[in-house]
Amino acid sequence: MAAAGDQHAASEVLRGISRHLNCLNEDNKATRKRALESIRKETVNKGLPSGVLQEVFSSLLKPLLKCLSDPTEKCRETTIAIITEFIRCVPKPEEALPYLMPCLGQRFGDKEILEPSEELRLSAVELLTLVVEVCGKHLAPYLNETINILQRTIVDPFPDVKKESCRCTVGFAKSVPEHFHMQAESLVKPLMQTISHQHSRVRVSAIEATGAVIQHGSGKNVDDVLSHLAQRLFDDSPQVRKAVTAVVGDWLLNMRDRYSYFHKLVPLLLSSISDEIPEIRLLAADLWKQAGLQWEKENEDDIKDKMDFLLSPPPHYPPGVERPGLGCRELVVRNLSRLVPAIGHDVTDWLVATRVRTSQLLSVLLLHAEDHTTQHLQPMLALLYRACTDTERDVVNNCLAAAKLIGTFVPPPVFLKLILEHVTTPSSHSHPWTPLMVLAAVLGGGSKPLLKPHLQQVVDTLVQPEVCQEYQQVTYLEQLLACVDVLLHQCESDCGSTSLQLLQVLVTIQSLSTDPQLSAKALESVHFLSKVQGLDLLELYRRHMGQLLDWLSASVNTWSSYSPQRLQLHIVLTQSGPVIGEFLSQLMPLLHNCLQPNRDMEMRMSVFTMLAKLLLDAKNTLDSQGHFRDESEKFLRDVLLPNLVWHAGRTAAAVRTSALSCLLALLHGGAVTPGQLLSLEEKLSPLVLSALDEDSQMSRLLACRSLSATLQLVGTSLHHEALNKIYPELLKRLDDSSQEVRSAALRAVALWLSSLTGGYDPELCAPHLQLLFQQLLLHLDDPDSSVQDQVLEVLKNGSSVHPSLLQREAEAVRDKHRSPLHCDLLLQHISLLHTHTSHH
Structure with a gap:
């Protein structure tokens, strides 16, 4: 009998090392160390047949386990190495579990760290990983010990121990799934402590372990980990973001209770679809596609009637965009009522990265929701108004891109009813321009033929005094102009019917604007308004001048310096x-x-x-x-x-x-x-x-x-x-x-x-002329020489009125002047005049 032969051979081996076994109890550490080395040489290093090794291991296990608490580090190190070798080579390692697991649990799963050497703690966890690998479901009775060890080692101060523990956790969850879920919860807290560790490799390991713990857990802890995982979507390390993407995608496909968590998992995976790293984007898109197809399969009966109707894309679909599959769209649509409030919350987060990420997600969701957006329009608009006040330009641009999609998917009568109401009575008076900003974007996404019938309604709103004359902030006027411009470009020649009101709005923008650039832009729009009607600026004014003057005259009795009308x-x-x-x-x-x-x-x-x-x-x-x-x-x-x-x-x-x-x-x-x-x-x-x-x-x-x-x-x-x-x-x-x-x-x-x-x-009139001449002669001696010259010219030219009177007056003051020069020039001019007239 082979077994008997093995037993015999094993007895031989054990007899050969019995002295070494006795030496393990000696006080001298060198002796103990030598004894362990010899045991190793005579057993696991000997290349014995596996049956023999199994018998030897059964007898050696207890004395070896005692050595795990040897005061000398080298002895403990050798012990762990010997046990590891045995576990790797024996045919039935599970037979060691009743002694090995309580011992490991006591040594490495205690509240206090009993093993001071981090290298040895690492070796011990590597041993545990091996045990999980080779013993599999035999570990079920030792669930408590294993979980206790992992709880401690996942938060071990040594990064390598953390990583190995996370690896071990993944293996353990998979090997005893039907028992693991009872205790999985107790690993969540240590993992969440480790998930933000400074080393990215540790973070990746913690994320992967979290994936396994939740996957094979009770399903109660999804909420405890989601916010931590969401944070990691902003991780600087692409590897970490990729790990989150893989874990979330895996949950969407395989988690037992996934249907109740779709609304929480979908936004995380869709966030990765706009990651800056192409590899992560592709991974996310692929997992998302799989999730959609799987959902379609699982809900075949439910969507049979929708299939044909849902396969043709809506009219005016954004060009160059690939339409998501039916399952993906349904996954979003059925969860929209829970997604919109969550996004509304995150888009005002204090962290810029969160706000940017969330605002990117908006467009992705709308591309999936299509015309179902209509049912969620009110909260969606409120969210956009708030987010458009963000100081971060990217957030605003992402929101406007989303608003454009509202214009694409929602019928104009529906969005206009809501937005125009907000434009006339903006609820947030600190930012009254946000409804206009959103309106301009939504109109830009609408289709020309569908917008045309509503042109008059939009223009009638914009021209109301409480809309176009109430606010003078440049930002407000810029958005008002954006609305006019988008109408001019969307409706072009059809603007003829509303040309007067559009001109009134453009005139008002220029009259209230304090920014020369904005005024110049508004004037360009006036030119464009003329152009789409085949007119030039003057013809446009000629066409409307009568009505413009009536418009202004209507209020002239109430004008003041603050009235926009005078401007x-x-x-x-x-x-x-x-x-x-x-x-x-x-x-x-x-x-x-x-x-x-x-x-x-x-x-x-x-x-x-x-x-x-x-x-x-x-x-x-x-x-x-x-x-x-x-x-x-x-x-x-x-x-x-x-x-x-x-x-x-x-x-x-x-x-x-x-x-x-x-x-x-x-x-x-x-x-x-x-x-x-x-x-x-x-x-x-x-x-x-x-x-x-x-x-x-x-x-x-x-x-x-x-x-x-x-x-x-x-x-x-x-x-x-x-x-x-x-x-x-x-x-x-x-x-x-x-x-x-x-x-x-x-x-x-x-x-x-x-x-x-x-x-x-x-x-x-001589008395009048005398007074005039006297005054002028006074200034002929003015301290300012330019005045003297000017007075001389005036007197020369005026002397012909009454030359004799002027001559008398000039001779009378000549000697009183500081310099007789100007007087002499004048008298000379008068005498020439005399000769001239007497010759005639």
Whole structure:
């Protein structure tokens, strides 16, 4: 009998090493060490037949196990090596379990670490891994010991021990699945402590072990590990992210209770579909495809009727995107009501990486949900509004990409009903622009033919004052412009029907914008609005000007300096160029109304300033048709004159300045006839003359220039009494603190002198001329030489009015001047004049 032969051979071996066995109890460590080495040499290193080895092992196991707690490290090391060899070579290693497992459990599974050497702890766990491998289901009765050891060693301070323990856990879970689940729970906590270890290799091992523990566990612990696994999707190490992807994919396919966890597992696997590493993306996509196909098989009856209907992609499917399979789509659709709130939570996480990842996931989910998005539109929009306020540009861009898909899959009547309501009454007043931002993206994803019937509804909303005039932040106006632009590009020539309202919105954006870039973009959009209708900018304005002026006139009674309407008027008038000259009958009553002296001062000031610009270029603006002159007398009388009347206060003075600039522009721009001016001269002159005394240097300057312009137009037609009221006021200005005003006053005096024609009797008016000459001669000796030169020119040119009087006055002051030079030049000029006239 072979067994008897083995027993005999085994007895021989044991007799040969009995002395060594006795030496294991000696106090001398060298003796013990030598004894162990000899036992190794005579047994496992001898190449004995396996049956013999089995018999020897049975007898040696107990004395060897005692050596596991030998005080000398070398002895313990050799012992573990010998036991490992035996386990590897004997035919029935499971026979050792009743002694081996309690001993390992006591030595390596205790609360305190009894084995100080990390290398030996590693060897012990490697031994355990081997035991699991070779004994398999025989380990079932030793579930407690094994779990105790792994609980300790998974959190061992030595990284290699952690890794080996995780490897061992995977093997153990697979070898005794029907017993493992009873105790699996107790490994979750140690694994979660290890899953964020600083070494990526340890993290990978912990993830793989977690996969096995949950797979073969009771299913109660999925929630305890999911958040930890989700964190690892942001791991810097691609290997770690790949491990998570593999584990989650495996659960989706094989976990017993997977149906109840789909809503938690699906987002994790889909997150990996947008990983930056292609290998991980491919792995995730492949596992996801498998999960979808498996679901289809398992639910065949349930989806039979849907099959044909679900196989053709929806119309307007995004180009270049591969449509997910039916099972994958159904997996998402059936879990959407639980996925949307979870995403809403994560997209506002404090970690940027989480927010970016979650926002990427949105588009993936929508591509699976397709038209089922409709049922979840309300929470989905709320989530997008919130996420679009993110400071991280990637988050916003990912959300807008998702919003575009809403436009693709949800019918316009459905999304417009909700979004337009949010646009008119934004709930979050700190970010009122988010509904517009989302609207622009959703419209961009819609199909042209489906959007067309709703164009009017969208434009009617955008043009409402509470939408387009309520907020002045640049961000808000940018989003409003984005909505208009997307409509122009989506509906092109169909925009003709809403052209007026679109123009009103674009005018408003320009009028409220404080950012020149945004204003320029809005003007480009006005040009595009003209282009899609085959018009140019002026034709567009010509087509709508009547309605634009009606639109503005409707509210003119309530305008103030804060009203957007006066800014809108400004944009309309400055952009429409010559077109405005065709609509004076509508414009003038509007201007008349908002420039009455009882209206807001700041508003009047800005309107006058704008009008001054237009009047200076009257031929290309207000007077392009030559009709402004029919209005200018009324404008002068009813608008400008009342605004030149003096009132106390700084703002009132500023209004007068702006009205003067407007008057000057009117006189210069040629839009008033001399006849019209003459009929109003009596009322106008006193107001301009009193303006010569204003505190504001600009007003005094404008008044001097206005007098010059008036004298140029009608000076020669004025009555001598009217003329004689003018010069004394101008003379006062020759002493003005401003050099510019003095110069302008002298120019006006020169024009006054050249206005004295036949109707002015120099003898009768000699006292006036004498006063004028005396004052001018005073300044012929001015400290400023440029004034002297200018005065000399004025006197030379004016000397012909009454040469003898001027000569007398000049001779009288010649010797009082610091230098007689200028006086002599003047007298010389007068004597030449005499000779000249006597020759005639």
